[in-house]
Amino acid sequence: MTAIFPIPALRDNYIWALHDDHHAAVVDPGDAAPVRDWLNANGLTLAAILCTHHHHDHVDGIRELAQVYNVPVYGPRQEYIADVTRAVGEGDFIELPFAGVRLSVLDIPGHTRGHIAYLGEDFVFCGDTLFACGCGRVFDGSLEQLHHSLRRLAALPDATRVFCTHEYTENNIRFALLCEPGNVALQARQISAQALRAEGRPTLPSTIALEKATNPFFRCDQPEIMRNVEKHLGHALSSRDEMRVFAALRAWRNTF
Numbered sequence: 316m317t318a319i320f321p322i323p324a325l326r327d328n329y330i331w332a333l334h335d336d337h338h339a340a341v342v343d344p345g346d347a348a349p350v351r352d353w354l355n356a357n358g359l360t361l362a363a364i365l366c367t368h369h370h371h372d373h374v375d376g377i378r379e380l381a382q383v384y385n386v387p388v389y390g391p392r393q394e395y396i397a398d399v400t401r402a403v404g405e406g407d408f409i410e411l412p413f414a415g416v417r418l419s420v421l422d423i424p425g426h427t428r429g430h431i432a433y434l435g436e437d438f439v440f441c442g443d444t445l446f447a448c449g450c451g452r453v454f455d456g457s458l459e460q461l462h463h464s465l466r467r468l469a470a471l472p473d474a475t476r477v478f479c480t481h482e483y484t485e486n487n488i489r490f491a492l493l494c495e496p497g498n499v500a501l502q503a504r505q506i507s508a509q510a511l512r513a514e515g516r517p518t519l520p521s522t523i524a525l526e527k528a529t530n531p532f533f534r535c536d537q538p539e540i541m542r543n544v545e546k547h548l549g550h551a552l553s554s555r556d557e558m559r560v561f562a563a564l565r566a567w568r569n570t571f
Contacts, residue, residue, distance in 0.1 A: 317414040327482045338362040338413035342440045347376035366390040367442030368430040393429025425461025426451035438476040447521045449487035450532045473524035484518035500528040535560040
């Protein structure tokens with residue numbers, strides 16, 4: 316049976332491990348040591364490495380793991396990552412025979428210019444583009460790219476499980492409540508996230524349905540969010556089109 320397990324790493328990263336009883340593939344290994352420890356503790360052999368973008372906290376463990384286990388390393392075609400052996404992009408597929416899984420690759424730039432996601436039958440590894448109740452900052456991509464990428468992810472089936480790579484949920488919810496304090500689903504999500512973290516458990520994965528109900532970056536067309544963005548700015552937006560609201564929302568989040 317195939318399962319997906321979070322390996323905590325660095326300060327607040329999760330390295331996701333997709334595994335059966337014998338093999339595993341890991342996503343965005345920013346540190347090799349916790350991956351090796353987890354593999355050894357569970358008697359598993361590494362079969363593949365997947366990375367979503369070039370930031371060091373997602374790639375710094377690749378070289379050691381690839382050398383020890385001699386496995387293929389998949390990564391974005393539009394970014395330079397030294398240890399990638401199989402560059403992939405939109406429309407490509409990755410077969411993980413040990414798990415009976417076929418992943419499709421989506422281009423979701425914005426956080427970085429070549430960021431990709433790996434989409435399974437009912438799950439997506441989305442790196443730092445989409446977070447639980449939030450989204451990534453723009454580094455070498457653009458706001459327009461990020462907005463378009465989030466719209467693509469929002470169009471996935473509601474039941475799709477969202478495996479992002481940072482435990483940012485509680486802070487993201489605090490910001491979201493400034494934007495939409497009347498959102499009952501968001502209020503309930505805060506209670507749930509606090510309970511999970513109090514028990515030392517991850518708040519992830521999320522689902523596309525939950526993000527559509529609570530994530531302000533998926534909800535730029537909501538009147539309450541528009542009003543509170545304008546209140547934060549101290550003036551009315553020149554236009555309430557979704558892209559303008561999104562840009563103002565992302566700028567606000569950068570200061571929170």
